[in-house]
Structure formats: C-alpha cells, structure tokens
Amino acid sequence: MTNWNEMSDEDFAQAAASFVERACPAELRYLPHRPRWDKSSVWYIAMSREGWLAPGWPVEFGGMGLDPSKHLTYLEVFERLGTPMVAPQGVVNVGPALIGFGTDEQRQEFLPKILSGERRWAQGFSEPNAGSDLASVRTEAKPDGDEYVINGQKIWSTGALDANWMYALVRTDKSVRKQAGLSFVMFPMDQRGVTVRPIRTISGGEEFCEVFLDNVRAKAEHVVGGVNNGWKVANGLLGFERLWSGSAHQCKQALVRLKDVARIAGKMDDPSFRQRYTRLELDVLDLAACYTRSTRNLQVTRRVGFEASMLKIWATETCQRIGELMMEIGGDAALVQGGMEIDDRHLDALTPFLEARAPTIYGGTVQIHRNILAKNVLNLPT
Known part of the structure; x- marks a missing residue:
C-alpha cells in the first residue's frame, strides 16, 4: 500500500x-x-x-x-x-459520521460498501416545515422489537433518485426538548413504503427529491450514536458538509467557464470586464487560502469551527457573482437553456447561473449562517 x-x-x-x-x-x-x-x-x-x-x-x-x-x-x-x-453523501457525510460516532460493527458493515459504491446514500434531514430549523423535524420512528417503524416526509434529499440507502434524522422522543428527542438512523430505500419524487429545479435538473416514508423499517442496530443522540451526530456531520460547501472548488470551476464564455463573446480584451474578472479571481484565491487554513486546523483539532459558516457564505455568494457576470456577457446564449453553438463552440452561461442559486440555501441558508457568526463570533444580540 x-x-x-x-x-x-x-x-x-x-x-x-x-x-x-x-x-x-x-x-x-x-x-x-x-x-x-x-x-x-x-x-x-x-x-x-x-x-x-x-x-x-x-x-x-x-x-x-x-x-x-x-x-x-x-x-x-x-x-x-x-x-x-x-455520490458524495457516502464518502463526505455517512463515512465520517460512522468513523466518528458509529460502532465497530457499523463501520465494518457500511464503510466497505460505501467505498465500493454498493450502497449509495441520500440525506433525510430537511422536511417541509423543518429546513434551517432542523430540530423541528416531525418524521417519527417508533420502536417495534429490534426495529423502528418510520413515518414522515423528507425534502431536498440530494441524489435520492440514485440512492439505495438513506440516513435520516427522526424523532424518537416527544417528551423532551426538540433537540434531545432525535435519533440518526440508516435504512434501505428499496423497501415497501419508500416513495421518491424528483423535484425539477430551475436549471432543469432533478438532483433534489422529496421522499415519503410510510411504515418504513430500520434496524435498531443501525441507529448511529445512540437513541436520542442524533442531534450531536447531525451537527458533527453538518459541520463537515458546511466546510465542504465552503471550498473554492465550485468557484474555480465557475471561473474556468467564465473565461471560456468571455473568449467566445470577445470580452477578454475589454478593460471593464478584465477588472471585474480580476476582482473575482482575487476573491477566489483569498477563499482558497482561508479554506486551506481551516482544513489544516481541522486536521489538528478534529473540530469544525464557526469559520465553516464564513466559508459557506463566501464561497456560495462568490459563485453566484461569477454566474451573474457570465450571464451579463453571454449575450443571446445566456437566454437559452442548455446553451447554444456559436462559431463551432458551445456556450452555456444560463445553466451555471441557475445552478448557483441553490448552494446559498442548502446546508443552512446564508442568512442563518450570518446569524451564527453574529451570535457566536461577534457576540451581537439576537
């Protein structure tokens, strides 16, 4: 090796x-x-x-x-x-959650099958009335022998059309405060009672889905971190997800597409465009440097700090600004879904612009993350 x-x-x-x-x-x-x-x-x-x-x-x-x-x-x-x-849910989210909170038996069962692609995952966190306020989930899991019976609905489940397993935050105790009565559970999606309906987004994709759970069964041994301890597991997982969403990955790829569009549109020698492009490029370089520092701190402390919220805001809003400039210079091709051929080259400014809308919402809206920073870093009144 x-x-x-x-x-x-x-x-x-x-x-x-x-x-x-x-x-x-x-x-x-x-x-x-x-x-x-x-x-x-x-x-x-x-x-x-x-x-x-x-x-x-x-x-x-x-x-x-x-x-x-x-x-x-x-x-x-x-x-x-x-x-x-x-299929990032398994490698980026479920795997680290099991490594950090799972039992040896859970790791032995699930980790190899995540790596092989045999088990592909969807996230069952958000619900119609529990998005950014995740602790308000109402999907309920009741014990039945060595299993739990789950009823409820999840929404914005990324990749659910291709997933065969779901990890979900479910309510297992209604008698305690809402954060304390939640459990993190895993179950197969290829069973009776699981209904997946795609949500067509403004960009034409079906990456997100709503999932209906009707007497779905999960083994008690597939509860991660212990019953009623799901809030801790979910927060650990969401920290990694938010740090990942704060990567410069999407911004760098968006800059590559922006430059391609500018070349085709004949804007590369336009002083005004070059000034705006340079400002965006410097923002992305600064973001990448900050992300580097944060990930190095994570390797040492094993804890995702509040800087994940800052990175999430910075990365997603910068990506939107890149998309907006792409639309501005894209001309007619910016109005055509899927792009169009211009001078024997394909130009698509609209899809990246539309795809950049969702990241400021999922994983906690940028407004929520600004509140997190205001309260926990700046000590402002809420």
Whole structure:
C-alpha cells in the first residue's frame, strides 16, 4: 500500500494528475451540474479501485489517510482538472459520521460498501416545515422489537433518485426538548413504503427529491450514536458538509467557464470586464487560502469551527457573482437553456447561473449562517 504522506507535495500532485487524466472520462470534466450515477459510476469505481476515493478517511478504514498538506494538494488537483462530485453523501457525510460516532460493527458493515459504491446514500434531514430549523423535524420512528417503524416526509434529499440507502434524522422522543428527542438512523430505500419524487429545479435538473416514508423499517442496530443522540451526530456531520460547501472548488470551476464564455463573446480584451474578472479571481484565491487554513486546523483539532459558516457564505455568494457576470456577457446564449453553438463552440452561461442559486440555501441558508457568526463570533444580540 502506497504511503502518500511520504511523497513530496510535487510528486503527489503529479501522481494525482496522472490518475485523473487516465481514469476520469473527458465527458465528465468541468460539468455545470452533478452527473447521475449511471453516467458517473465509472469514475467513482475507478477512484475506489485505485484507492483515490476517500482522501480524508483514516487508512485503517480504507481511506488514503492524507495529512493536511497532501489533502489540500489532492483537492487542488481534482478541482483544477474539473473532476465531478459523484455520490458524495457516502464518502463526505455517512463515512465520517460512522468513523466518528458509529460502532465497530457499523463501520465494518457500511464503510466497505460505501467505498465500493454498493450502497449509495441520500440525506433525510430537511422536511417541509423543518429546513434551517432542523430540530423541528416531525418524521417519527417508533420502536417495534429490534426495529423502528418510520413515518414522515423528507425534502431536498440530494441524489435520492440514485440512492439505495438513506440516513435520516427522526424523532424518537416527544417528551423532551426538540433537540434531545432525535435519533440518526440508516435504512434501505428499496423497501415497501419508500416513495421518491424528483423535484425539477430551475436549471432543469432533478438532483433534489422529496421522499415519503410510510411504515418504513430500520434496524435498531443501525441507529448511529445512540437513541436520542442524533442531534450531536447531525451537527458533527453538518459541520463537515458546511466546510465542504465552503471550498473554492465550485468557484474555480465557475471561473474556468467564465473565461471560456468571455473568449467566445470577445470580452477578454475589454478593460471593464478584465477588472471585474480580476476582482473575482482575487476573491477566489483569498477563499482558497482561508479554506486551506481551516482544513489544516481541522486536521489538528478534529473540530469544525464557526469559520465553516464564513466559508459557506463566501464561497456560495462568490459563485453566484461569477454566474451573474457570465450571464451579463453571454449575450443571446445566456437566454437559452442548455446553451447554444456559436462559431463551432458551445456556450452555456444560463445553466451555471441557475445552478448557483441553490448552494446559498442548502446546508443552512446564508442568512442563518450570518446569524451564527453574529451570535457566536461577534457576540451581537439576537
């Protein structure tokens, strides 16, 4: 087994780039949206087979065990080469939750099947009346022997059309304060009582879904972190999710697309455009540097701090500003869903603009994160 941390950063970057160029199909690179499993599974399986899938997982659980420097190099190379995020719920969310809060038996059962792609995951957190106020979830799980029977509804479940397992926050005790009566449970989606309905977004995609749960069964042994301790597990998971959403990944790819659109539109020599582009590029470089510092702190402290909220706001709003400039210079092609051919080249400014709307909402709206910073960092009254 290769010890990646013994390599120099330069050698590791070359190895990562060589793997991406060889294994990631060209048609999956620099996409404005997340591809479906039937198209992207070849890339997921290649990463799994060659040991490049889980850079942050410890080696003993099948990950790469990268130190902070190598992990950041990994992210930079994969971002620069435009690789897609494929079925990230398992690797980014469920895996770390099990490593941090699961039992040995849960890790042994689930982690290898996440890495192989056998179990693909959807998140069951948000509900129609419990979005940013996640503690208000009403989906209920009642004990029945060595199982729980779950009834309720989840919404905005990313990737649920392709998932065969869900991890969900459910209410297991109504007699205590709302945060204290929640449990984090996992269950298969290919069972009677699970209904998945896609939500078509303004960009035309169906990445998000609503999921209806009617007497769905979950094994008691698949509760993570203990009964009524789901709030702690969910907060740990959401910290990692928010830190990930604060990466410069999407912004860097958006800048690549913006430059392509500007070249096709003949704007690269326009002084006004170049000034605005440079400001955005500097914002993204500053974001990347701050993200680097935060991830290094995470490797040391093993705790996601309030800076995750700052990064989330910074990254998602910057990505929106890049999309807005793309729309402004895109001309007629900015009005056509899916783009159009101009001078034998494909120009699509509308899809990236529309795709940038949702990230300021999911994982907690930017307004919620500003309140978090105001209360916990600035000590302002709420």
